[in-house]
Each structure stands twice: as C-alpha cells, then as structure tokens.
Amino acid sequence: MNEYLLTPGPVPTTRDVSLAEARELIxxxxxxxxxxxxxxxxxxxxxxxxxxxxxxxxxSGTGALESLAANFTGPDTKVISVSCGVFxxxxxxxxxxxxxxxxxxxVEPGSGVRPETVSRAVFEHPGADVLLLTQNETSTGVLxxxxxxxxxxPKGERPLVLxxxxxxxxxxxxxxxxxGIDGLATASQKGLLTPPGLGLVWLSERAxxxxxxxxxxxYYFDLVRQRKYIFKDRPENPYTPPVSxxxxxxxxxxxxxxxxxxxxxxxxxxxxxxxxxALGFKHFVSDxxxxxxxxxxxxxxxxxxxxxxxxxxxxxxxxxxxxxxLKGKLMRIAHYHDVRWPEISLILGSLFAxxxxxxxxxxxxxxxxxxxxxxxxxxx
Ligand code: PMP
Numbered sequence: 001m002n003e004y005l006l007t008p009g010p011v012p013t014t015r016d017v018s019l020a021e022a023r024e025l026i027x028x029x030x031x032x033x034x035x036x037x038x039x040x041x042x043x044x045x046x047x048x049x050x051x052x053x054x055x056x057x058x059x060s061g062t063g064a065l066e067s068l069a070a071n072f073t074g075p076d077t078k079v080i081s082v083s084c085g086v087f088x089x090x091x092x093x094x095x096x097x098x099x100x101x102x103x104x105x106x107v108e109p110g111s112g113v114r115p116e117t118v119s120r121a122v123f124e125h126p127g128a129d130v131l132l133l134t135q136n137e138t139s140t141g142v143l144x145x146x147x148x149x150x151x152x153x154p155k156g157e158r159p160l161v162l163x164x165x166x167x168x169x170x171x172x173x174x175x176x177x178x179x180g181i182d183g184l185a186t187a188s189q190k191g192l193l194t195p196p197g198l199g200l201v202w203l204s205e206r207a208x209x210x211x212x213x214x215x216x217x218x219y220y221f222d223l224v225r226q227r228k229y230i231f232k233d234r235p236e237n238p239y240t241p242p243v244s245x246x247x248x249x250x251x252x253x254x255x256x257x258x259x260x261x262x263x264x265x266x267x268x269x270x271x272x273x274x275x276x277x278a279l280g281f282k283h284f285v286s287d288x289x290x291x292x293x294x295x296x297x298x299x300x301x302x303x304x305x306x307x308x309x310x311x312x313x314x315x316x317x318x319x320x321x322x323x324x325x326l327k328g329k330l331m332r333i334a335h336y337h338d339v340r341w342p343e344i345s346l347i348l349g350s351l352f353a354x355x356x357x358x359x360x361x362x363x364x365x366x367x368x369x370x371x372x373x374x375x376x377x378x379x380x
Contacts, residue, residue, distance in 0.1 A: 003318045006347065008138045008167060008295040008334040009190040013252070017194060020251035021244050028241050034234040040246060041235070043253040047170070048184075048202055050177040053235070055226045056249075057199040058242045061166035061187030064199030065094050067221035068162045068183045071211045075099035077129040080121050080159065085109050086139035086324045091132050091164045098217060103128065109137075109326060110297075112290030113144045115152035123154050131159040136168035138190075139323045141283075141297035141332060142290045143172055147179040160207055166190065169200075170256045171265045171294035171336050182207040188245065191294055191336050193252040197245045255338060265293035268339040272296055275348040279355050284330055295334045297322075303358035305331050311354035315370060317347065 005012050026032050044054045057063050069091075073079055079100045081092040084107035096102050105121045107113050113133070122128060131153075136143050150161055162183040165174050169184070170191025176184045181204065188198035201223065203211065208227065216222040220239070229238045255261065269291060273283050276298050284297035300308060305321070309331050312319055322330030333347065353366035 002316065004316055004346075005318050006333050006335075007318055007320045008332055008336070009187070010196050011190060011193060011334060011336045013193060013195060013248070014255065014338070016254070017248045017251045021195065021248035023244070023247050025243055028243055029236055031234065033243070034236060036250070037230075037235050037237075037246070040250045040253075041230075043250065043257060044200070044202075046257055047253065048177070049175045050202065052177065052202060052204070053230055055201045055203075055223055055230060056237075056241070056246070057201070057221065058197060058239075058245075059199035060189075060196055061164075061185065061199055062090070062094070063221065064166070064185035064187060064201050065091055065164055067199070067201050067218070067223060068185050069095040069098050069100075070218040070221050071214065071216045071223045072130055072160055072162065072183065072207070073098045073100040074214075074217060075101075077101070078125070078127060079103065079130040079132060080105065080125055080128045081132040082107065082113055082118055082121065083132075083134065084111060084113055084140065084142055084144070085134070085137040087137055087164060087166070088132075088134045089324075091134060091162075095130075095132060100130070109140045110142070110284050110286065112142050112285070112287060113149060115145065115149045118149045119152045119154055122159065128159045131161050132164075133161065134164040135174060136165070136172065136292050136294060138167040138292075138295055138332075139297075139326065140285065140330075141292045141295045142285050143168065143292040143294075144290065146174070146181065150180040160210060167292075167294055171262070172292075173262055176202055177204065180204075182210075188249055188252075190334070191256070192249060193255055193337060194249045195245065197242055198249060262293065264338070264340075265335060268335040268344060269293045269296055271341075271344050272333065272335060272339075272347060275344070276351060279348075279352060280358055281331075281351075281355070294336045295332050297330050297332045299330060300355070300358050303355070305329065307357065308351070308354045312350055315350050315354065317350050 080103045082105045160182040165186040169186035184202040188194035189196035281298040320332040
C-alpha cells in the first residue's frame with residue numbers, strides 16, 4: 001500500500017514537482033544555470049518579501065541551523081536560547097557546540113513563547129550577542145509570534161536574532177526583513193513542499209556585516225564564502241549544487257506563492273482540529289493563538305495514542321508520534337501540502353475508524369469497510 005505521508009516532513013510532493021526534479025540536468029557553471037538560479041532567488045524573495053538573496057545548501061534543516069551557529073557564535077559570544085520543545089533544544093545544542101556561553105530560557109511544551117518572556121530575558125542579560133528563536137516548534141505544533149517577539153525587544157542595541165524557520169517557512173508568513181530577523185534557517189521538505197535535501201539561509205544586512213567580521217569555524221557552511229558566489233550578477237555556487245532539487249523547489253514555490261496559500265493551511269488545520277476534537281481528541285496547544293498551520297499535535301485523553309497511530313499506519317496513513325518527553329503521548333498530523341476537503345475527509349474518516357476503541361465502539365462504518373477492504377471476514 002502506498003503511504004499517505006502526513007508526517008511533518010517529508011510531505012507529499014505534486015506531480016509538477018516530481019516532473020521538475022526529473023528534468024535533464026544542466027551544468028552548474030553555465031549561463032543557463034545562473035539565469036535559472038536568479039529566477040529561483042526571485043521566487044524566494046517574493047516569499048520572504050525581501051530583496052536579499054538566500055543561500056541554499058545541500059543539507060537538511062540541521063545544516064542550515066549549523067551554518068547560522070558556525071558563522072555567528074563561538075566561545076566569544078553570549079547567546080540567549082529560548083526553547084519550547086525538542087527543536088528549540090536542538091538549535092541550542094548546535095549552538096552550544098561552538099563553545100558559545102549559553103543562557104537558556106525554557107517554555108513548557110505545548111505553550112507558545114510570549115513576547116514578554118523574551119524581552120525580559122534580553123533585559124536581564126544585557127550584552128547578549130545572539131538570540132535563538134524557533135518559529136514553528138514541530139514537536140508540539142506551536143507557532144510562535146516572531147514578529148511580536150522582536151517588536152517587544154528592549155530598545156537600543158539588541159542581539160542578532162537567529163530564527164529556526166525549518167517547519168514554518170512556506171506554511172505561515174515569515175518576513176525576516178520586515179520583522180527584524182537577522183538570520184533565518186529553513187529546509188525544503190516541509191512548508192516548501194520539496195523533497196528533503198536543501199537547507200536555506202537568509203541574512204539581514206546587519207548579519208552579513210557581522211559575518212564578514214568573524215571567522216567561520218566551518219569551511220562548507222561559511223556564509224561569506226557563499227556570498228562571494230551567489231551575489232554576483234551571474235551567480236553560481238562555490239560547490240556542486242543539487243540541481244535537481246533546485247528544479248523541484250522552483251516548481252514547488254509556484255504553489256506556495258499562489259494567492260490564499262497561507263489561509264489554506266490555516267483552514268486545513270482548523271477543520272482537522274474541529275473534526276478530531278469531535279472524535280474525542282484534544283489539541284495539545286490549548287491557546288489557539290499559538291496553533292501551527294503546518295502541523296497539528298493531538299492527545300487522546302484516557303486512550304492509547306500509539307494504537308491510533310498504528311491503526312492509521314495499517315490504513316496507509318503515516319503520521320508522527322511524540323518526541324523526547326512527549327514520546328507515546330502525542331500524535332502529530334502535518335498539513336503542509338495542498339490539503340483540501342477530500343483530504344480532510346479522508347484523514348478524519350480514517351481517524352474515526354482508528355479511534356473507535358477510544359470511544360469504546362466495537363465497530364463503525366469506516367472500520368467495517370476497511371475490514372472488507374483488507375479481505376477479513378467481518379462479523380456483524
Ligand atoms: N528544526 C525544526 C523546527 C524542525 O522541524 C526540524 C525537522 N523536523 C529540524 C529543525 C531539523 O531539520 P532536518 O531534519 O531537516 O535536519
């Protein structure tokens with residue numbers, strides 16, 4: 001049975017994206033590549049509402065985060081890290097590995113990061129060089145209000161704001177220049193609807209200046225070296241780029257840039273939540289303001305969520321469980337792709353069947369149909 005991928009990355013790709021990925025290769029040192037690359041950069045600029053070019057690494061999101069850490073942190077930097085889950089912790093860990101002095105602020109999993117929490121931390125730790133934030137905490141399905149957080153920072157000299165946008169960019173607005181983000185890292189395989197393999201980094205002018213004055217502790221992820229190549233009139237890449245994935249990303253961006261795309265993700269999230277709650281599940285993020293438009297985390301009060309995940313898998317729907325301390329406690333369903341009513345009803349129908357034991361139902365109509373589909377004798 002084919003898997004219907006409802007994991008928070010990778011996500012289902014469209015036929016257009018697959019066809020683009022299968023295009024014949026072009027050389028990455030020629031004019032054709034430069035022209036294609038400029039066009040791709042223009043789409044990324046539109047998405048981020050910024051003129052600045054984006055560095056694209058052949059890496060997953062972790063590589064993009066590592067690049068931010070390697071270029072902006074080290075034993076000489078004081079870093080405030082705000083985490084509300086596994087991926088905030090991961091960004092912290094990556095940064096700590098450069099020898100940076102870390103000040104860690106933890107927000108309870110399932111809660112969002114409030115602007116006042118961050119502004120207090122920055123106020124209480126004057127002289128911090130870097131602030132680490134996560135826009136979408138994938139492990140809990142929380143979307144943090146990065147624009148409000150930055151707007152509430154104490155006035156005056158402020159740390160460089162580095163944001164993990166791995167699971168938000170493409171699914172929710174993220175406008176780094178307008179909001180005052182200095183470094184943004186993201187990846188291809190979630191909101192950008194592309195197969196895994198690309199890590200993307202955007203920097204503010206201020207961040208480019210800071211990077212130019214520092215020695216990067218990585219050769220491959222040195223952003224200043226990248227800039228020398230990609231900011232040329234005829235841009236290229238310092239190293240061999242995964243051109244096929246660039247083709248795929250270029251095609252996927254057409255979906256993400258379509259009118260109403262962000263609203264569509266939100267609508268899918270809300271409809272899915274309404275249906276799941278009617279079935280007895282509980283959204284893990286109690287404050288609606290912080291709910292992610294890309295991934296929804298559900299609990300099954302008094303029930304076995306692992307059994308639900310297992311039943312869904314048997315039906316061909318691949319969802320994700322909880323991570324870290326939430327292992328065994330959560331189910332996460334992603335809706336980064338073009339989820340419309342047919343997909344919502346498919347997911348909810350399967351959830352209805354998979355959650356029958358939670359409601360002490362011996363059977364229901366979808367479970368009956370599935371049993372026949374599986375060729376089992378169904379006793380009435
Ligand atoms: N940050 C966030 C918010 C993520 O969701 C993920 C992946 N789930 C990562 C970082 C790590 O990205 P990757 O697995 O692409 O390295």
